[in-house]
Amino acid sequence: MGIRPSVGIDQTWYSKSETLNGDSAKDFPSLVKRIQLFNRDSLILMISGCSWVAWSLPSEDNKTKTDLNYILFRYSLFIGSLALIYCPKDGAALADEVDLRILVGELFNIGGMEPDADWFIKHEVLPLQKRLEELSKENFYLSKIDPKDSKILSSLLLMSRTALIQWDGISFSGDDWLRSVLLYEKYREIAIQRSFCNSNELQKAERQFLGTTADHLMRAVLLLVGLFKPSGTNPPGALDPKHDNLPPELEERFKVTNEDIGIAADRFSINASELQSKKEILEQLPVKAWLCSKELWSLHDQPMVRLDDKDPDRLILSISPQRLHPKSANILLHELVRFYEVNNLFKAKDVAYHIKGYALEDYVLERTRGTSVVKVDPLLPVTYKGKRPDFIWIGSEWTILFEVKANVKINSDKTFFNSSSLVDSWKILTEPIDQCREAIAENLVKTKKCCLVVITNDNICEPMTNFKRIAKHWGFLNDTGIDSLAILSLSQFETALNHHSADTVGKSIQNTWDILDPLSVDASLLDYDFFDAYRFQKDSSDHIAKKWKELFPAFTLP
Secondary structure, three states: OOOOOOOOOOHHHHHHOOOOOOOOOOOHHHHHHHHOOEOHHHHHHHHHHHHHHHHOOOHHHOOOOOHHHHHHHHHHHHHHHHHHHHOOOOOOEOOOHHHHHHHHHHHHHHOOOOOOHHHHHHHHHHHHHHHHHHHHOOOOOHHHOOOOOHHHHHHHHHHHHHHHHHHOOOOOOHHHHHHHHHHHHHHHHHHHHOOOOOHHHHHHHHHHHHOOOHHHHHHHHHHHHHHHOOOOOOOOOEEOOOOOOOOHHHHHHHOOOHHHHHHHHHHHEEEOOHHHHHHHHHHOOOHHHHHHOHHHHHHHHOOEEEOOOOOOOOOEEEOOHHHHHHHHHHHHHHHHHHHHHHOOOOOOOOHHHHHHHHHHHHHHHHHHOOOOEEEOHHHOOOOOOOOOOOEEEEOOOEEEEEEEOOOOOOOOOOOOOOOHHHHHHHHHHHHHHHHHHHHHHOOOOOOOEEEEEEEEOOOOHHHHHOHHHHHHHOOOOOOOOOOEEEEEEHHHHHHHHHHOOHHHHHHHHHHHHHHOOOOOOOOOOOOHHHHHOOOOOOOOOHHHHHHHHHHOOOOOOO
16 A cells, blocks of 8 residues: 555544454553564554655645644654564565554554553652652752652653653754754854863864764755655655765765765664564563653654664665654754763863853844843842843833753753653752842842743753643742743744743733643643744744855755
């Protein structure tokens, strides 16, 4: 059966499948048995092909927000991981699109994000509680949380994991990707200009980790996306190394080499047999805990698969088009920065992470030039030596205080698989409250209302940290002079800056804060229509388009 842009999932589809025409899967064991009916490579090829065809539709026809393709993008990677772990390489049935859509729909309906309660408390909630008890001794705000309230903490952790499944990757645009490139560009500039290291040392460390320069790696990623799109003789999402070598004239045009493309493909891919070693680890877990396990998230982190370990010229599949750009951004701003820190490039603890903060603040400063958002320092008394936020936006009714935080998600655990990392993020997010509280006490705010906005380079930070929930439930803003708070990504901040005023931003954030039920699964943490309405528009903002032409003149903005 050929691949079509979207298909429906209902009971009639079972009659169209030659292999899955029996009872549907009711739990993970029965789902695994049904997945095992298929040839491994055919199922991986189908995941790749269906995902790329759906993803490559024109923007006005793109079905990424419809239920069917949304479920495909969110859950097919888990099906892929299970296929690589359990499916036979030879023999077995060949999967078609109907089979894949059925399996994805069954996984979605199983509701695997509700793990075994006893296991979840022991392995997930207890580490979180232990870390909370440690940090609450030194943090006033965290001391308000009752670490023994396992029910609430379990709910918060599960909501964070659910947000990761629902939004990770899909919430990432081409503009977001370029912002990551620009942030790393600033990172390099600051590291050298402020004499944290010299240019040669930084270039050597960069090449040691990446295998090439950051610029060449990012161009290679863009070229890979173009090569994977449905066209030519390869299946959608497939790359044949024997036939996709660039001729010299294209290497010159794109400023990238075949070696760069190979390096990018290696860094993003895993060998098809590599996940088989995860089987024993996975089966030690209760089946309801599988979607909380790192083992089934392997393809989220390595979204390309080499079908044959022994043949380097065998097809490489990119089974997740929406993962390539965020993965490369993660390499620059998290994995590479962590490499600098672990290898003590800057000769002092945590400097690698501090430089990322300086780079983010410098980026925001550039974006606010010529606007009414200004640095806070000139508005405070010269003699004031206390804490303060970074920026301020003053309206007639509202004052918005901005604090820039580049390391909200812990570099070593951005997805919070180690549940204690979530508490570390909460601690980081309490710091802006304290900074604003002290500055407000110095009469910084003259308007009736005041809102705190934390700006971060990470997307989906609010739903993944759930910090707004704990801040409201445990009264973090009481007696601070702050009426409400929000955590905005760079793109959301730029939308607010370009299309709204301090008063409308403050009012929107306050409205969401007022109606927020902190412990409700269905609660809205942000007016996403208000802050994201312009994010996926056809034309990028001026500075993004200008920088794109400067850095990647031969490529189209994704």
